[in-house]
Amino acid sequence: MSTVGKPIKCLAAVAYEAGKRLTIEEIEVAAPKANEVRIKIEYTGVCHTDQYTLSGKDPEGAFPVILGHEGAGIVESVGEGVTSVKPGDHVIALYTPECRECKFCKSGKTNLCGKIRATQGKGLMPDGTVRFTSNGKDLIHYMGTSTFSQYTVVADISVVAIDPKAELDKACLLGCGITTGYGAAINTAKVQEGDNVAIFGCGAVGLSVIQGCVRNKAKKIIAIDVNPDKEEWARKFGATDFVNPSKLPDGGKNLVETIIEATDGGVDHSFDCTGVVSVMRAALECCHKGWGQSIIIGVAAAGQEISTRPFQLVTGRKWLGCAFGGVRGRTELPNLVKDYLDGQLKVGEFITHKRDLKDINEAFDLMHSGDCIRCVVKMF
Ligand SMILES: NC(=O)C1=CN([C@@H]2O[C@H](COP(=O)(O)OP(=O)(O)OC[C@H]3O[C@@H](n4cnc5c(N)ncnc54)[C@H](OP(=O)(O)O)[C@@H]3O)[C@@H](O)[C@H]2O)C=CC1
Ligand SMILES: N[C@@H](CCC(=O)N[C@@H](CSC=O)C(=O)NCC(=O)O)C(=O)O
Ligand SMILES: [Zn+2]
Ligand SMILES: [Zn+2]
Numbered sequence: 001m002s003t004v005g006k007p008i009k010c011l012a013a014v015a016y017e018a019g020k021r022l023t024i025e026e027i028e029v030a031a032p033k034a035n036e037v038r039i040k041i042e043y044t045g046v047c048h049t050d051q052y053t054l055s056g057k058d059p060e061g062a063f064p065v066i067l068g069h070e071g072a073g074i075v076e077s078v079g080e081g082v083t084s085v086k087p088g089d090h091v092i093a094l095y096t097p098e099c100r101e102c103k104f105c106k107s108g109k110t111n112l113c114g115k116i117r118a119t120q121g122k123g124l125m126p127d128g129t130v131r132f133t134s135n136g137k138d139l140i141h142y143m144g145t146s147t148f149s150q151y152t153v154v155a156d157i158s159v160v161a162i163d164p165k166a167e168l169d170k171a172c173l174l175g176c177g178i179t180t181g182y183g184a185a186i187n188t189a190k191v192q193e194g195d196n197v198a199i200f201g202c203g204a205v206g207l208s209v210i211q212g213c214v215r216n217k218a219k220k221i222i223a224i225d226v227n228p229d230k231e232e233w234a235r236k237f238g239a240t241d242f243v244n245p246s247k248l249p250d251g252g253k254n255l256v257e258t259i260i261e262a263t264d265g266g267v268d269h270s271f272d273c274t275g276v277v278s279v280m281r282a283a284l285e286c287c288h289k290g291w292g293q294s295i296i297i298g299v300a301a302a303g304q305e306i307s308t309r310p311f312q313l314v315t316g317r318k319w320l321g322c323a324f325g326g327v328r329g330r331t332e333l334p335n336l337v338k339d340y341l342d343g344q345l346k347v348g349e350f351i352t353h354k355r356d357l358k359d360i361n362e363a364f365d366l367m368h369s370g371d372c373i374r375c376v377v378k379m380f
Contacts, residue, residue, distance in 0.1 A: 003076060003077065004031070004076075004077045004087075005031050005077070006031060007028045007029060007030050007031060008028070008029045008038070008076075008151050009026055009027070009028055009029075010026070010027065010029060010149065010150035010151045011024060011025070011026060011027070011149075011150050011357060012024070012025065012026075012027045012066050012132070012134075012139075012146075012148060012149035012150065013066070013067070013068075013148040013149075013357065013360045013361075014027065014064055014065075014066060014134060014139060015053075015054055015063055015064060015065050015066070015067050016063055016064045017063055017064075018054065018055065018056030018061065018063065019054070019055060019056055021361045021364075022054075022067075022148070022360055022361055022364075024357060024358055024360070025134060026134075027066075027132055027133065027134045027139065027149065028132070028133045028134070029131055029132060029149065029151040029152065029153060030131040030132075030133075030153065031077065031079070032077060032078060032079035032082075032131070032153050033079045033080075033125070033127065034079045034080040034081050035079060035080075035081050035082060035126070035155060035156045035157075036078070036079040036082070036125065036131075036153050036154065036155060036156060037075055037077075037078050037079070037082055037085055037091075037153065037154055037155075037156050037159050038075070038076045038077050038078070038151055038152070038153050039071075039073045039074065039075055039076065039091060039093065039151065039152050039153075039154065039159065040073045040074050040075075040076045040150065040151055041068075041071045041072070041073040041093075041147050041149065041150060041151065041152055041379045042072060042073045042074065042168040042169075042172075042378075042379055042380065043071065043072055043073075043168050043169040043171075043172045043376050043377065043378060043379060044068045044070055044071035044072075044147040044148060044172055044376070044377050044379065045070035045071075045172050045173050045175065045176065045177065045374050045375070045376055045377070046068075046070070046360070046363040046364065046367065046374075046375050046377060047069065047070050047176045047177055047204075048203065048275070048299075048367060049069065049143075049176070049299055050067045050068060050069065050142075050148075050364075051364055051367055052275070052299055052301070053065075053067060053142065054067060054364070055301075057301035057302055058301075058302065059302040060121050060122075062122070062123050062140055063140075064134075064137075064139050064140065065123055065139060065140045065141070065142050065146075066132055066139055066140075066141065066142060066146040066148050066149045066152070067142045067146070067148050068142065068145060068146055068147030068148035068149070069093070069095040069142065069143040069144075069145040069146075069147060069175065069176055070147060070172055070173060070175040070176040070177065071092070071093045071145060071147025071152070071172050071175055072090070072091065072092045072093070072162075072168040072169075072171045072172035072174075072175060073090075073091060073093075073147075073168065073379075074088065074089065074090055074091070074168075075087050075088060075089045075091055075159075075161075076151065078156070079156075081156075082156045084156055084157075084159075084161070084330070085156065085159055085160075085161045089161040089164075090161065090162050090163070090164040090166065090168065090171075091159050091160060091161050091162065092159070092160055092162055092171060092172065092174055092175045092329070092333055092337075093144075093145040093147055093152070093154055093158060093159055093175055094144070094145070094154075094157075094158045094159060094160060094175070094324075094329035094330070094333075095120075095143035095144055095145050095158070095175075095176070095324065096111055096112065096113065096323060096324040096327070096328075096329055097113045097115065097116060097120075097144060097155060097157040097158040097329070098111070098113050098157055098328045098329050098330040098331060099113050099115040099116075099157040100157075100330075101115070102114045102115045105328075110326070111187075111322075111323070111324060111326050111327055111328045111329075112323060113157065115157060116144065116155055116157065116158070120141075120143065120144040122140075123140030123141045123142060124140065124141065125141065125153065125155065126155050131152075131153040132146070132149065144158045145158065145175075147172075147175070148357075148360065148377075150357070150379050150380060157330070160329050160330045160333045160334065161334075162333065162334055162337045163334065163337050163338065163341060165341055166337045166340065166341055167348075169351070169354075169376050169378070170340065170347045170348045170351070171337060171340070171347070172376060173204070173347055173350055173351070173374055173376070174333060174336055174337060174340070174347065176324070177203075177204035177205050177208060177350070177374060178204065178208045178211075178336075178345070178347060178350060179208075179324060179325050179327050179329075179333065179336060180205050180208065180297060180322075180323075180324055180325045180327075181204070181205040181206060181207065181208025181209040181210075181211070181212065181271075181273065181297065181325065182208045182209070182211055182212040182215075182325060182336070182345070183212070183322070183324065183325015183326050183327040183332075184205075184208075184209055184212065184271060184295050184297050184322050184325045184326065185197075185208075185209045185211075185212025185213050185215075185216065185269075185271070186212045186215065186216060186325075187322070187325055187326035187327060188295050188320060188322040188325065188326045189269040189271070189293065189295050189320075191212065191213050191216040191218050191268075191269055192216065192217075192218075192268075193216065193217035193218075194217070194218070194219050195213075195216075195218045195219060195267075195268040195269060196218065196219055196220040196222070196263040196267045196268050196269075196288075197209075197213045197218045197220070197221055197222065197267055197268065197269045197270065197271070198222045198223075198224060198259055198263075198267045198269075198270040198271070198283065198286055199213070199221070199222070199223050199224065199234075199239070199270070199271045199273060200224045200225075200270065200271065200272050200273060200274055200279050200282070200283050201224070201225060201272065201273035201274035201275075201279070201298065202223050202224075202225040202227075202230035202233055202234045202239075202273070203273060203373065204350050204373050204374050205273040205297055205298075206223065206225070206234075206271070206273035206274075207233060207234065207237045207350070207373065208350075209271045209273060209297070210223060210234060210237040210238050210239050211237055211238065211345070211346055213238070213269075214237070214238035215344075218269075219240075220240050220241060220262070220263055220267075221238060221239045221240045221241070222239065222240070222241040222242075222243060222259060222262065222263070222267070223235075223239035223241070223242050223243070224242075224243045224244075224245060224255070224259075225242075225244065226244060226245060226246055227244075227370050228244055228247075229370060229371060230242075231244070233373065236349075237346070237349075241262065243255065243258065243259070255282055255286075256282050256285045256286045259286040260286055263286075263288070265288050265289065266286055266287050266288035266289060266292050267286055267287055267288060267292055268287075268288060268291065268292055268293075269287075269292070269293055269294070269295065270283040270284070270286055270287055270292070270293075270294040270295070271283065271294070271295045271297055272294065272295070272296050272297055272298045273297050273298055274298045275298030275299045275300050275301075276298065276300070277300050277304045277305065277306050277307075279298070280294070280296055280298070280300075280306050281306065281307065281308050283296075284308055284312060284317055284319055285308060285312055285317075287317045287318075288317075289315050289316055289317070290315070290316035291316055291317075291318075292316075292317050292318070293317065293318040293319075293320055294317065294318070294319055294320065295320050295321060295322060296319070296320070296321035297321070297322065306319075350373050350374045351373070351374055351375075351376050352371065352372050352373045352374065352375070353366050353372055353374075353375035353376075354375065354376050354377075354378065355375055355376075355377050355378070356377070356378050357377055357378065357379050357380075360377050362375075363375035363377055
């Protein structure tokens with residue numbers, strides 16, 4: 001029996017309160033309205049930003065909510081006026097939408113689309129309402145995607161069709177972590193052949209930065225992480241050097257000087273992939289005088305601020321940042337999927353764990369365990 005135009009009952013992982021475990025329960029997902037798309041989510045990754053919002057540290061965090069923003073699935077039905085995707089398309093949900101008509105999209109200077117950012121930040125669909133209910137009570141959306149539900153509804157500008165040859169358990173990771181790091185190296189930093197780079201934090205995001213730096217033929221690729229197990233991972237992705245700050249003779253106090261000495265004055269590009277503000281400072285200060293630039297990718301908790309001596313910037317270092325690797329999802333993701341299918345972009349290598357939806361809380365536990373790069377959750 002067709003589900004088109006009707007509500008669907010399905011399972012979802014609901015976050016009722018900050019700091020509490022997710023509840024797996026039956027919810028109802030309304031039919032998509034005009035310019036909306038209902039997606040059957042097949043697989044979702046669990047990103048540290050989901051954990052960050054669940055922890056209560058996200059100033060935009062609100063509950064009860066269906067988290068998840070790294071998902072891939074199949075379009076079940078579309079609302080009136082949707083032309084960019086159709087039922088049956090294999091898709092990736094986009095927490096950074098691309099409308100192609102707002103000031104941001106038309107600027108050609110950023111991937112940050114402004115069209116639905118205000119409602120998205122409040123957990124609402126663009127018309128200010130929600131499509132999820134549980135026992136008759138509203139549940140809010142998350143990052144415009146809410147991929148921890150077997151069915152979700154997103155704006156049509158928040159979804160991109162991909163080559164159906166791509167396996168969805170891998171393709172979902174292009175919905176955040178991999179694209180973020182790879183794009184930061186290629187789109188934002190524009191790493192050049194022969195550049196020296198430093199990557200702070202070797203989780204999925206940092207390893208993806210390394211992958212982007214390798215693709216652009218960087219010379220010295222220095223990976224920095226406090227977790228000794230990350231050395232093997234970083235080298236597998238192409239890091240030429242690994243520094244564990246806590247293993248340095250001074251306990252890490254001279255980390256910046258160590259990197260500057262190893263790179264004849266500092267790196268051309270550095271990347272924070274930790275979300276720790278003291279690390280962001282070190283990442284800036286190990287950049288080369290005159291031109292070195294540091295890209296902030298990590299998400300820091302509410303109330304945290306970055307600081308440095310202004311002299312660091314006066315003397316030519318630059319502090320930048322990016323979301324979703326500066327990637328315009330609808331335009332660029334199909335090419336990243338192609339690179340993955342052509343064997344040019346590592347994706348499956350990031351999957352260290354798999355869980356069923358009923359065990360999604362274990363995916364959150366695994367993030368703290370240190371040996372998890374990405375846990376992919378099978379939704380059905
Ligand atoms: N800007 C954007 O668009 C996006 C931002 N993010 C953010 O990027 C960050 C990285 O994400 P992800 O790769 O998934 O996270 P992970 O936690 O998997 O990776 C972070 C790594 O940094 C290590 N680390 C922690 N503290 C330090 C330190 N002081 N010095 C060096 N290394 C340290 C961690 O070690 P240990 O495991 O021992 O803690 C871990 O290995 C997060 O803040 C996430 O929210 C993610 C996606 C998109
Ligand atoms: N809600 C947080 C900010 C969280 C944040 O920076 N999100 C990134 C993506 S992180 C993905 O894993 C992002 O897209 N930022 C741009 C945006 O418009 O949100 C807060 O309020 O601090
Ligand atoms: Zn993410
Ligand atoms: Zn736009």
